[in-house]
Amino acid sequence: MEGRRCLIELTTLLARCRQGDDLAWEALVRQFQGRVYGMALHYSKNAEEARDVAQEVFVRVWRHLGSGVEDERFVPWLLRLTRNASIDRLRRRKRRGETEVPEDGAGTPVAAAGDPEAAAIAASHGRLLERALAALSETNREVLLLKDIHGLELQEIAGLLAVPLGTVKSRSHRARLELARAVLALDPSYGA
Amino acid sequence: MDRPFEEQSGPPLDLVDLVLARTSGKACGRAEALLPEHTDGALGRTDGDLLQLHLGYCSSCRDLSVALARLALELPGLAEVRPDARFIEDVLIRTSRAPVRRALDWAAHASIIWQRLVLRPRLAAEGAYLGTLVLAALLGLIGEGDLARRAASLVATNPVSAAAGPVSRVGLALDAAAEDLRSRVEASVPAAVDSVERSFREGAAPFRLAAQRVQRAVVDLWTTGEPEDPGPRPTGDPPSTDVPIEEKLR
Numbered sequence: 001m002e003g004r005r006c007l008i009e010l011t012t013l014l015a016r017c018r019q020g021d022d023l024a025w026e027a028l029v030r031q032f033q034g035r036v037y038g039m040a041l042h043y044s045k046n047a048e049e050a051r052d053v054a055q056e057v058f059v060r061v062w063r064h065l066g067s068g069v070e071d072e073r074f075v076p077w078l079l080r081l082t083r084n085a086s087i088d089r090l091r092r093r094k095r096r097g098e099t100e101v102p103e104d105g106a107g108t109p110v111a112a113a114g115d116p117e118a119a120a121i122a123a124s125h126g127r128l129l130e131r132a133l134a135a136l137s138e139t140n141r142e143v144l145l146l147k148d149i150h151g152l153e154l155q156e157i158a159g160l161l162a163v164p165l166g167t168v169k170s171r172s173h174r175a176r177l178e179l180a181r182a183v184l185a186l187d188p189s190y191g192a
Numbered sequence: 193m194d195r196p197f198e199e200q201s202g203p204p205l206d207l208v209d210l211v212l213a214r215t216s217g218k219a220c221g222r223a224e225a226l227l228p229e230h231t232d233g234a235l236g237r238t239d240g241d242l243l244q245l246h247l248g249y250c251s252s253c254r255d256l257s258v259a260l261a262r263l264a265l266e267l268p269g270l271a272e273v274r275p276d277a278r279f280i281e282d283v284l285i286r287t288s289r290a291p292v293r294r295a296l297d298w299a300a301h302a303s304i305i306w307q308r309l310v311l312r313p314r315l316a317a318e319g320a321y322l323g324t325l326v327l328a329a330l331l332g333l334i335g336e337g338d339l340a341r342r343a344a345s346l347v348a349t350n351p352v353s354a355a356a357g358p359v360s361r362v363g364l365a366l367d368a369a370a371e372d373l374r375s376r377v378e379a380s381v382p383a384a385v386d387s388v389e390r391s392f393r394e395g396a397a398p399f400r401l402a403a404q405r406v407q408r409a410v411v412d413l414w415t416t417g418e419p420e421d422p423g424p425r426p427t428g429d430p431p432s433t434d435v436p437i438e439e440k441l442r
Contacts, residue, residue, distance in 0.1 A: 022288070029283050034272030041273050051275055055283055062287040125266055148267040173228040180259040190262065191255030 011071045018066050029058055035150065036082050042145050043086035053085050076156045083160065132182035140175035147172050219246055223253045231260045330406060362403050366396045
């Protein structure tokens with residue numbers, strides 16, 4: 001099943017999971033492992049930490065599947081869980097006085113899987129974007145991560161970050177411009 | 193040397209820049225502010241046309257616009273990063289033994305708690321224990337030393353008078369409490385005394401009545417071996433109020 005997408009509707013999948021169907025649960029984990037791990041990796045910058053956080057998130061999802069999470073709110077809820085777990089982990093690490101250990105090759109972007117040549121190009125672009133993202137301020141990077149990478153709605157982000165909708169909108173615009181300038185500074189041909 | 197007037201085909205190429213430099217300055221700041229919305233396709237028509245005109249002449253804004261459009265396509269590709277192959281196995285191992293918590297409303301919770309209480313095997317023993325306690329309290333056996341010895345001596349001697357004692361003590365205690373309440377309230381609110389006393393006595397009346405009934409039942413049970421006869425029961429069928437069938441047919 002590696003690399004295959006689950007074609008079952010999320011609502012059906014969640015209903016089966018709530019009935020205790022192990023296969024449905026496995027399919028759900030396979031479907032969302034990339035997003036959860038990807039988001040955790042963006043926060044932690046460390047493959048092992050991201051792996052632990054992602055596991056923890058799925059265990060929490062399993063425990064709270066029956067706790068009235070609406071199906072259409074599942075993805076934002078999942079991403080919110082992941083963000084909160086990642087931030088908690090970072091805070092614990094800071095309290096312990098540990099420093100961040102950035103790691104290269106922490107995972108393969110799913111979009112790069114398949115054709116080797118396309119994969120190499122995508123990986124190269126991915127690295128360029130990662131470097132440009134690293135140049136952004138923390139606030140702008142987080143808005144980009146939630147909106148442009150993970151596709152959350154502005155309203156959801158406003159709730160998540162506890163800031164007004166207008167603030168999220170203006171931050172998002174600023175962040176995208178900042179990222180575009182950073183990418184062009186690293187590779188002027190990106191705008192050609 | 194300047195070209196002759198008839199050879200000039202248009203204004204000087206740098207005229208716009210010269211004018212802007214002496215008036216509003218470059219419009220790139222305004223263009224950049226509109227670029228994100230332009231990329232999202234959320235820009236109004238007039239603003240869109242003005243921006244397109246600017247992008248036709250400004251290469252730096254054009255590069256920025258192209259970069260923004262590419263980012264909009266490529267950033268979602270960063271959302272998913274595949275973890276190692278063991279990840280799924282580890283998650284499944286950690287979740288396979290734990291049951292899914294289900295959302296229940298308060299009625300379902302109450303029903304579950306009630307079923308757990310009622311279906312316990314110890315329920316009968318607990319009921320018997322509680323009944324014994326109530327009986328012992330009525331017979332005045334609690335708080336006076338060895339309960340078993342007292343109960344045995346009570347049965348051996350005169351349980352009727354023993355049962356009557358505590359019951360009448362309850363009635364006397366209720367009267368005393370009412371009197372005490374009356375004297376306390378009388379000092380502060382004389383007008384309310386009568387109504388308070390009346391309501392207290394009315395409230396206590398059922399208890400007193402119940403105590404008297406228990407006393408009578410105990411006496412009857414001990415003397416005759418049967419509860420008090422409630423009186424002759426009606427015999428035969430009750431008189432019918434139906435209209436006879438002949439009347440109906442007629």
